[in-house]
Amino acid sequence: MSAKVDARGLSCPQPVLMTLNEIKTGKTSEVEILVDTETSKENVSRAATSQGWKVTDVSEEGDEHKITIKRK
Amino acid sequence: MPLISDPNLIAGIEHCDDAGVYKLRDDLAIIQTLDFFTPIVDDPYTFGQVAAANSLSDVYAMGGKPLTAMNIICFPINKMEISILREVLLGGLDKMREAGVLLVGGHSVEDDELKYGLSVTGTIHPDRVLLNRGARAGDALVLTKPLGTGIINTALKGNMAGDDLVAKSIQCMAQLNKKAADLMTGYSNVHACTDVTGFGLLGHASEMIEGADVGIVIHSSSVPIFHEIQKFVKMGIMPGGLNRNRKFRMDMIEVDPDCPEWIVDVLFDPQTSGGLLISMPPKEAEELVGKMNDEGIKDAAIIGEVVPETKGKILIK
Numbered sequence: 001m002s003a004k005v006d007a008r009g010l011s012c013p014q015p016v017l018m019t020l021n022e023i024k025t026g027k028t029s030e031v032e033i034l035v036d037t038e039t040s041k042e043n044v045s046r047a048a049t050s051q052g053w054k055v056t057d058v059s060e061e062g063d064e065h066k067i068t069i070k071r072k
Numbered sequence: 073m074p075l076i077s078d079p080n081l082i083a084g085i086e087h088c089d090d091a092g093v094y095k096l097r098d099d100l101a102i103i104q105t106l107d108f109f110t111p112i113v114d115d116p117y118t119f120g121q122v123a124a125a126n127s128l129s130d131v132y133a134m135g136g137k138p139l140t141a142m143n144i145i146c147f148p149i150n151k152m153e154i155s156i157l158r159e160v161l162l163g164g165l166d167k168m169r170e171a172g173v174l175l176v177g178g179h180s181v182e183d184d185e186l187k188y189g190l191s192v193t194g195t196i197h198p199d200r201v202l203l204n205r206g207a208r209a210g211d212a213l214v215l216t217k218p219l220g221t222g223i224i225n226t227a228l229k230g231n232m233a234g235d236d237l238v239a240k241s242i243q244c245m246a247q248l249n250k251k252a253a254d255l256m257t258g259y260s261n262v263h264a265c266t267d268v269t270g271f272g273l274l275g276h277a278s279e280m281i282e283g284a285d286v287g288i289v290i291h292s293s294s295v296p297i298f299h300e301i302q303k304f305v306k307m308g309i310m311p312g313g314l315n316r317n318r319k320f321r322m323d324m325i326e327v328d329p330d331c332p333e334w335i336v337d338v339l340f341d342p343q344t345s346g347g348l349l350i351s352m353p354p355k356e357a358e359e360l361v362g363k364m365n366d367e368g369i370k371d372a373a374i375i376g377e378v379v380p381e382t383k384g385k386i387l388i389k
Contacts, residue, residue, distance in 0.1 A: 013230040016308045039315040046308030 002030035007040060008064065015040040016047045019069075023051050029071040034064060041065040082201050083134070088279055090130040090266055091194075093201050101198040105130035108144050108189025112225050112344050113242055116156045120163020120188060121246040126269070126345035127190035128171050132253035133267040133348055134203075136196035141168055143178030146187035160188050171248055200257070204266035207280045209380040211263055212357035213288065216252040216364060216372040217347025219273055219338055220298035221245055226311045227304045237300045244298075245345040252348050252372065255363050259356050268346035272317045273375075274339045276349055277386055278324050287382030291389050292335045296371040301341075305334040313342035326382070328389045336388060347371075351378055 005022050007015035015035050022031050031053075033044050045055045048069040057068040075086050082093040082101055091105035107127040111119045124141075131138040143164060147157050168175050173192070207213075224241040227233035233241075249267060256262055266276050273295070277288055304310070317340040327336055352360070357374055364372035 012312050013226050013232070013309045017230050017232075020307070037312065038319075039310075039312040042315055043308035043310055046306070046310075050307045 002032050002068070003028040005031060005033040007044070008034050008036045010040075011037075012039060012043060016043050019044050019047050020051065023048070023053060031069050033067045033069070035067065036063050036065070041067060082198060083203060087203065087205055089204050090133040091136075093134060093196065095198045099197055101196050101201065103131050103134050103136040103194040103196055104191070106144065106189070106191040108187050109344075110185055110187050112245075116159035117163040118242055118246065120160040121167045122242070122345055123188045124164040124167035124190055125246050125248050127192055128167070128173065129249045129267045129345060131192050131194035132249040133265055134196060135200055135253065135257050135262070135265060136194040138171060138173045138192050138194040140174045140176045141190040141192045142176060143180070144189050144191060145178065145180040146183035146185065147180060148184055148186060149182050152186065156186070160186070164188065164190065167246070167248065171250055202262055202265040204264060204276070204279050205282070205284060206264040207284065207286060207288075207351035207378045208263050209286045209378055210353065211351040211378040212354040212374045213277070213290075213376045213378065214350040214352070214357050214361055214372060215268065215273065215296060215347050215375045216249065216350075216369055217244055217247065217268070218296040218298050218371045219268070219341055219343060219346070220301040221344050221346070222272075222311045222314060222342040223301045223304050223309065223338070224298060225344070227301075227309050230309060232304065232309060234300070237298065241298065247345075249348050251367055252364060252369055255360060255367065256348065256350055259352060259360060261356060262350060262352045264351040266349050268343050268349050270313060270342045271321075272314065272340040272342050273349065274325060274386060275317045275321055278321045280349070280351060281378070281384055281386070283384065285383050286378050286380060287384060288376055288386045289379055289389060290339065290376040290386060292331050292339065294373055295339065295375045296373050297338050301338065302334055305337050310337060311342055314340050317342060324385055326385055326387045328387065331388050339388065
């Protein structure tokens with residue numbers, strides 16, 4: 001089961017902090033993050049990579065982006 | 073918007089200059105500018121100082137002398153203690169005193185969110201106006217303050233920035249560009265000047281060469297930055313404006329493959345009350361930086377040059 005982070009409607013750095021917190025729990029090896037700005041998409045991807053995780057999928061629906069990250 | 077042309081208008085809205093300049097006499101022009109924003113620091117007195125320094129900077133960037141200012145303030149009177157308003161205004165007033173500028177009035181409105189800034193009036197000789205364009209091939213580029221305040225403000229919102237770093241950043245933002253401008257205007261061959269604010273260094277450098285037949289080379293390792301921000305950038309702790317700046321200007325930018333990616337982000341970081349970006353011949357630029365360093369503007373440095381090749385492009389090495 002992947003964990004889910006809903007960071008829609010939040011501005012930087014909140015989406016990044018929520019993603020990092022989820023990664024730090026160590027409970028899961030896959031996280032899906034929902035954001036609604038281009039900036040959050042970029043920054044969350046960056047945050048995941050910095051923790052040694054891999055962005056495996058980014059899907060867009062309207063203004064919403066779903067980023068899937070996996071532990072390497 | 074329709075553009076206005078007038079024989080006495082030296083700088084209007086056309087080229088995104090820092091302030092409007094209008095010639096009153098052959099030896100006198102008036103400079104006008106207005107800038108205000110929401111708090112970027114918690115302490116109201118400090119916010120007042122930073123906002124005032126930021127507003128005054130537009131006059132310094134034109135090479136002018138600010139004389140008078142008016143407060144503009146939006147205040148949520150039903151939600152916030154009136155003492156906060158007083159502190160903000162006091163911070164602004166102290167900065168105006170430091171700049172030798174007279175507060176002559178102002179206007180306040182009720183709003184959901186606190187906002188503060190100044191409308192500043194200054195003067196300059198019409199022949200000495202420094203526009204943000206006009207950089208010439210062979211010029212060196214001088215930057216007078218370190219980059220990174222936007223990233224630090226974002227890290228601060230996430231409680232990730234240490235007290236020392238925040239204190240340094242605040243000191244930088246509250247620092248007037250007065251001394252830097254005084255030293256700069258001692259040279260008669262400054263070709264262009266602007267202050268680095270919301271569009272980041274590369275955004276404002278782009279304006280300097282937009283449509284011109286010169287390009288810019290930036291030596292990224294020479295650019296003064298707050299070094300602590302590297303870890304934030306790598307973690308994606310960056311303001312929304314940074315991404316927008318990069319998107320808007322990336323087609324003018326070429327990055328050397330040896331240049332680390334994070335530094336490019338820093339060069340796009342939106343600054344609050346940033347330093348002056350000055351284009352002038354290299355010999356004088358070196359001398360000016362020496363004087364600035366001696367006078368306490370310790371981060372001032374030559375960060376690149378204007379080149380005849382790569383017209384309209386900025387190469388980052």
